Amino acid sequence: MGRVYNFSAGPAMLPEPVLERARGELLNWCGTGMSVMEMSHRGKSFMSIAEKAEADLRKLMRIGAGYRILFLQGGASSQFAMVPMNCLRGKSSADYFNTGAWSKKAIAEARRFCDVNIVATSEESGFTTVPDKETWQLDPEAAYVHYTPNETIGGVEFDEIPDTGCVPLVADMSSTILSRPIDVSRFGVIYAGAQKNIGPAGLTIVIIREDLIGETLAGTPAMFDYRLHAENGSMYNTPPTFSWYFAGLVFEWLLEQGGLESMAEINRRKAEKLYQAIDASSFYSNPVEVKYRSWMNVPFTLADAELDSRFLELAEQEGLHTLKGHRSVGGMRASIYNAMPEAGVDALIAFMQEFERVHG
Numbered sequence: 001m002g003r004v005y006n007f008s009a010g011p012a013m014l015p016e017p018v019l020e021r022a023r024g025e026l027l028n029w030c031g032t033g034m035s036v037m038e039m040s041h042r043g044k045s046f047m048s049i050a051e052k053a054e055a056d057l058r059k060l061m062r063i064g065a066g067y068r069i070l071f072l073q074g075g076a077s078s079q080f081a082m083v084p085m086n087c088l089r090g091k092s093s094a095d096y097f098n099t100g101a102w103s104k105k106a107i108a109e110a111r112r113f114c115d116v117n118i119v120a121t122s123e124e125s126g127f128t129t130v131p132d133k134e135t136w137q138l139d140p141e142a143a144y145v146h147y148t149p150n151e152t153i154g155g156v157e158f159d160e161i162p163d164t165g166c167v168p169l170v171a172d173m174s175s176t177i178l179s180r181p182i183d184v185s186r187f188g189v190i191y192a193g194a195q196k197n198i199g200p201a202g203l204t205i206v207i208i209r210e211d212l213i214g215e216t217l218a219g220t221p222a223m224f225d226y227r228l229h230a231e232n233g234s235m236y237n238t239p240p241t242f243s244w245y246f247a248g249l250v251f252e253w254l255l256e257q258g259g260l261e262s263m264a265e266i267n268r269r270k271a272e273k274l275y276q277a278i279d280a281s282s283f284y285s286n287p288v289e290v291k292y293r294s295w296m297n298v299p300f301t302l303a304d305a306e307l308d309s310r311f312l313e314l315a316e317q318e319g320l321h322t323l324k325g326h327r328s329v330g331g332m333r334a335s336i337y338n339a340m341p342e343a344g345v346d347a348l349i350a351f352m353q354e355f356e357r358v359h360g
């Protein structure tokens with residue numbers, strides 16, 4: 001079988017030219033006689049790879065000099081603990097938005113370390129919206145405000161960056177980072193697991209404002225201390241070298257595509273045509289309030305859930321894979337990150353229309 005359109009939420013598709021390039025370099029990186037996977041992370045070759053990846057990410061996201069970029073392990077899930085361990089800085093409470101499954105996990109973990117003030121929740125609506133700004137209960141004394149700009153499971157996305165005044169804003173950007181330009185200077189901490197829109201699993205990127213580094217909770221293990229990682233250039237211990245290298249190739253590819261402005265244009269178009277197709281049909285539906293629909297994760301249901309397995313089976317025959325929705329939501333979910341070509345979305349829409357014609 002050839003390569004398929006893989007709509008997985010993560011690990012997700014990677015850009016084919018990047019996979020090709022990695023294959024070309026796999027056995028012998030730049031005449032070193034070894035694979036990146038076999039190199040010392042402290043050697044000259046890997047150091048150059050690591051530095052270029054960081055420089056390219058800075059360029060792509062326009063990350064200012066006041067921010068450090070950490071290349072860590074442990075996934076976004078480890079950040080649910082690392083954020084309170086490092087960012088409480090003597091305070092005893094933090095603000096959290098509750099807009100979906102990932103918010104809830106972050107909140108549960110934070111509760112081990114501090115009082116959690118829920119700024120706003122959309123749980124009563126089944127996480128199909130972002131609560132109205134007028135209802136937000138921000139605490140000016142909070143150590144920080146945490147939110148999930150894009151809820152990967154519900155397919156709900158904030159339409160703007162919350163204004164938290166002087167309180168540092170922390171964002172779990174796992175499923176939206178690099179999908180469009182953002183103003184990094186509005187954030188205290190941005191973190192993301194790599195396996196959605198950055199590169200292979202195993203790498204977690206943390207972008208942190210320098211003044212938030214260095215005041216950890218007593219008893220914080222070394223590996224959970226941002227300062228230690230910052231001081232050691234993310235090489236306190238062995239970093240995920242291959243994932244770091246591969247992420248660097250993705251950053252280069254994104255720059256070649258015209259950077260995040262270009263990606264935003266393509267991503268907007270991909271999402272718009274898929275939602276349009278869903279809205280134009282009486283067979284498919286998406287429950288999310290239009291203003292808050294995600295560009296990256298598009299959940300949808302069929303009018304008759306009995307047809308779900310048939311839909312998935314026929315889709316797979318057409319090379320459209322991993323469309324099954326998250327078990328908590330049901331139905332389907334199409335994740336359409338940067339690496340999903342527009343042609344993949346077109347193929348999905350054509351398939352959906354044909355399926356509706358025959359079975360609808």
Ligand SMILES: *Cc1c(COP(=O)(O)O)cnc(C)c1O
Pocket residue numbers: 010074075076077078102148150151152172173174175193194196
């Ligand atoms: C996937 C995901 C996570 C979990 O990431 P891991 O790297 O598996 O820990 C957390 N938050 C969001 C928004 C996600 O999409």
